Amino acid sequence: MNPLLYGHRGARGHAPENTIPSFDIATKMGVDGFELDVHESRDGKLVVMHDDTVNRTTDGEGAIISMNSDKIKRLDAGIKFGDKWKGTNVPFLEEVLDAFSEFKIKIELKHSSKVYPHIEEKLLEAVKSRKMLDNIQFISFDFDAIKNISELDRRATTGILIFGKPLWFIDKARKLGSEWIQAFYGLIDGDDVELLHKGGLKIGVWTINDAADVRNMLSIGADDLTSDYPDVLVKMLKASS
DSSP: OOOEEEEETTTTTTSOTTSHHHHHHHHHTTOSEEEEEEEEOTTSOEEEOSSSBSTTTSSOOSBGGGSOHHHHHTSOSSTTTOGGGTTOOOOBHHHHHHHTTTSEEEEEESSOTTTSTTHHHHHHHHHHTTTOGGGEEEEESOHHHHHHHHHHOTTSEEEEEESSOGGGGHHHHHHHTOSEEEEEGGGOOHHHHHHHHHTTOEEEEEOOOOHHHHHHHHHHTOSEEEESOHHHHHHHHHHHO
């Protein structure tokens, strides 16, 4: 069975990350879906952005949690990537779900409800109201967020993000009800994959951009791969078939 292929923040190597154009490019390259990151605005909107602040990727400044959604929507999320992307908006999660409902999406919670009260409930409501639960994998380095998602709906697919050897996190994943461990590819080898599979867990690898590294991850049986360059994933999978 072929692994699932995901664009990282869309097609981050080709377009402004975590924007509608980036997601569109990724899906047109032939991957199964894409990964995105979610924060919450001061007025409760689910904002698709990686950082806690808007500083790095937009023409604005400030923490997302302290900004209202109307201000966030006026930001330019494309100009720093290049003039051709000027005027690209910061998307809200609902917009992305509506536009890409047929694709698989990894939603990374940057923080749990300890930072963004009830964010897990809001995410599940947004996904389930669109009948997209089967298309979504909720992932996070914040294990409280994963715990909350799993407790709210056991049908939800979850994965814990780690930086380290999977062996250290197998018991944690099981306790949290996660089916997946999402790991940095540079720390993964065939023994890790075999260990997780024997334990009934799946392993995804991030963020893998070099063709040789992609080939290696395919050869050891990783269950999903995420890249800034979705076209590289597609090309290497075809070459390995």
